[in-house]
Amino acid sequence: MAEWEIWLAIAGLTGISVLARSFFLLSDRPLPIPGWAREALRVAPLAALAAVIAPEVLMSQGELIGSWRDPRWPAALAASLFYFWRRGILGTIVAGMAVYLFLKLGMHW
16 A cells, blocks of 8 residues: 555544544534434443453354353353442452452462
8 A cells, every 4th residue: 555545544534533423513403313213222332242242251262162161251250240239330340350360360270
């Protein structure tokens, strides 16, 4: 690729990003959103989180984990239990990572 093509691509992607992020700020009045779309947007973060975390916990190198001696399972369980107990995101992350690191580094799983 020529240098000017790289700069053109960067400028184009920057323009698209700015336009996409400011789309809702360009209108003078609120845009009407149908009820079904509002409901879908309400659960979208949870769906995205599940789509990212589930393959990481359940799969290794594109295949389902076949052994119970994988530290990701107990770490995900500990994080889930902590979340349902305290409802805090930071504590959930700390609890899951503490179990994961203990099993991975301490127990050599």
